[in-house]
Amino acid sequence: xxxxxxxxxxxxxxxxxxxxxxxxxxxxxxxxxxxxxxxxxxxxxxxxxxxxxxxxxxxxxxxxxxxxxxxxxxxxxxxxxxxxxxxxxxxxxxxxxxxxxxxxxxxxxxxxxxxxxxxxxxxxxxxxxxxxxxxxxxxxxxxxxxxxxxxxxxxxxxxxxxxxxxxxxxxxxxxxxxxxxxxxxxxxxxxxxxxxxxxxxxxxxxxxxxxxxxxxxxxxxxxxxxxxxxxxxxxxxxxxxxxxxxxxxxx
Amino acid sequence: xxxxxxxxxxxxxxxxxxxxxxxxxxxxxxxxxxxxxxxxxxxxxxxxxxxxxxxxxxxxxxxxxxxxxxxxxxxxxxxxxxxxxxxxxxxxxxxxxxxxxxxxxxxxxxxxxxxxxxxxxxxxxxxxxxxxxxxxxxxxxxxxxxxxxxxxxxxxxxxxxxxxxxxxxxxxxxxxxxxxxxxxxxxxxxxxxxxxxxxxxxxxxxxxxxxxxxxxxxxxxxxxxxxxxxxxxxxxxxxxxxxxxxxxxxxxxxxxxxxxxxxxxxxxxxx
Numbered sequence: 001x002x003x004x005x006x007x008x009x010x011x012x013x014x015x016x017x018x019x020x021x022x023x024x025x026x027x028x029x030x031x032x033x034x035x036x037x038x039x040x041x042x043x044x045x046x047x048x049x050x051x052x053x054x055x056x057x058x059x060x061x062x063x064x065x066x067x068x069x070x071x072x073x074x075x076x077x078x079x080x081x082x083x084x085x086x087x088x089x090x091x092x093x094x095x096x097x098x099x100x101x102x103x104x105x106x107x108x109x110x111x112x113x114x115x116x117x118x119x120x121x122x123x124x125x126x127x128x129x130x131x132x133x134x135x136x137x138x139x140x141x142x143x144x145x146x147x148x149x150x151x152x153x154x155x156x157x158x159x160x161x162x163x164x165x166x167x168x169x170x171x172x173x174x175x176x177x178x179x180x181x182x183x184x185x186x187x188x189x190x191x192x193x194x195x196x197x198x199x200x201x202x203x204x205x206x207x208x209x210x211x212x213x214x215x216x217x218x219x220x221x222x223x224x225x226x227x228x229x230x231x232x233x234x235x236x237x238x239x240x241x242x243x244x245x246x247x248x249x250x251x
Numbered sequence: 252x253x254x255x256x257x258x259x260x261x262x263x264x265x266x267x268x269x270x271x272x273x274x275x276x277x278x279x280x281x282x283x284x285x286x287x288x289x290x291x292x293x294x295x296x297x298x299x300x301x302x303x304x305x306x307x308x309x310x311x312x313x314x315x316x317x318x319x320x321x322x323x324x325x326x327x328x329x330x331x332x333x334x335x336x337x338x339x340x341x342x343x344x345x346x347x348x349x350x351x352x353x354x355x356x357x358x359x360x361x362x363x364x365x366x367x368x369x370x371x372x373x374x375x376x377x378x379x380x381x382x383x384x385x386x387x388x389x390x391x392x393x394x395x396x397x398x399x400x401x402x403x404x405x406x407x408x409x410x411x412x413x414x415x416x417x418x419x420x421x422x423x424x425x426x427x428x429x430x431x432x433x434x435x436x437x438x439x440x441x442x443x444x445x446x447x448x449x450x451x452x453x454x455x456x457x458x459x460x461x462x463x464x465x466x467x468x469x470x471x472x473x474x475x476x477x478x479x480x481x482x483x484x485x486x487x488x489x490x491x492x493x494x495x496x497x498x499x500x501x502x503x504x505x506x507x508x509x510x511x512x513x514x515x516x517x518x519x520x521x522x
Contacts (some may be wrong), residue, residue, distance in 0.1 A: 151453060153404045153405060153407050153408030153411070154401050154404035154408060155375075155404075155405040169453070172404045172451065173397075173401050173404070174404070174405065175408075188450075
């Protein structure tokens with residue numbers, strides 16, 4: 001029996017970002033590993049279930065040394081998911097993949113300074129207790145937004161996975177707006193608009209004049225060809241109903 | 252200190268070189284010192300349009316690489332004595348342009364001339380970005396058709412990000428020059444209308460140059476159209492654009508508009 005594709009449904013392509021812990025080894029590697037061991041001793045399980053990226057930018061080591069370093073880390077239960085800043089010649093098929101375009105985030109809090117580590121050791125030798133993660137105050141959820149107060153020109157790309165994007169002006173043909181939240185365009189939308197890219201199905205797209213080349217919400221997309229002609233050139237909003245992109249005129 | 256103008260478009264064949272020569276000649280006829288710089292290294296054309304191809308000895312690349320002095324490379328026009336040309340090299344390619352070299356040449360030209368007009372090559376690569384790098388004013392040459400308009404939009408984006416002014420938090424003054432405009436075809440819907448182009452690009456209009464055989468004729472005799480036939484429709488349109496460039500507030504007339512010829516003038520604000 002053969003499978004018949006009755007309804008061609010596009011494959012969903014979603015963007016997702018994870019916060020990885022970036023380790024920056026220093027030379028000599030042996031000394032650095034000693035310091036890492038010290039950190040791990042103070043906080044057992046610090047590296048557990050945390051994606052770790054090895055940042056070797058500017059580090060003068062060859063392929064074999066890098067491979068040794070990765071296996072040393074793996075012996076310490078530190079699983080490296082990717083290597084940043086390595087030359088192609090330093091990497092091999094048996095090594096973690098190269099990663100690029102990392103964006104800096106706030107530093108991870110290293111578990112306890114030396115002094116407290118000593119006092120903690122004095123108090124209790126139990127590594128589990130030392131490894132208890134301090135509860136972090138969760139801030140009230142604020143949705144960040146980005147306001148662009150000039151036209152987005154052809155070839156330009158506005159990328160804001162953190163939240164909503166508002167554009168005061170037009171989005172030209174060949175321009176692209178990618179938002180984690182909703183997209184508001186106070187002008188003609190002629191380029192591409194992708195809302196809710198981080199898995200937000202309730203995101204919407206609003207524009208003064210709908211002439212978009214492509215619109216997408218949470219991975220579901222529609223090209224200009226698939227859009228209703230009646231909406232062309234009209235003020236419109238676009239949202240997701242189940243798995244269907246729905247649009248209606250505004251005002 | 253002179254003003255640096257870049258004539259740019261993204262797309263090729265829209266009339267950058269014709270416009271650079273025509274505007275340069277029009278400005279120089281008022282007695283101001285003008286130099287037109289050909290940045291199209293490898294595919295130079297400006298020397299032909301200005302009728303100076305048989306007098307090229309040194310070029311922009313020679314000056315940048317220190318093989319010639321700037322004064323040796325400058326060619327004075329035979330018809331207008333305040334008009335100069337700095338030709339491009341035909342045998343080299345755009346990799347010979349260095350940011351430092353271009354900066355030095357432009358700085359020297361700014362000191363000696365009232366207007367420095369940089370004729371940009373097509374595209375968005377090295378040649379084009381270096382031509383726009385030091386601009387105070389950008390003239391975006393666009394034909395009334397969709398691909399040209401989109402490429403111009405791309406160029407405007409680059410003018411807002413890749414120029415020295417943009418990097419210093421200032422804005423390059425941008426003007427739209429609509430060329431090869433054919434009123435009959437625009438009326439039939441074969442071409443974009445002026446308002447459509449203005450709505451998409453949203454920068455002030457400097458002028459509308461009609462599609463005309465006079466332009467081709469002028470470049471074949473090696474003269475900017477504003478020198479070859481000063482009474483022709485494109486020449487008049489370039490003269491008007493020049494006056495607007497210098498800050499005059501002239502109403503824009505759409506070429507070929509029959510009613511606009513006698514009496515009813517379309518008052519369209521330039522800015």
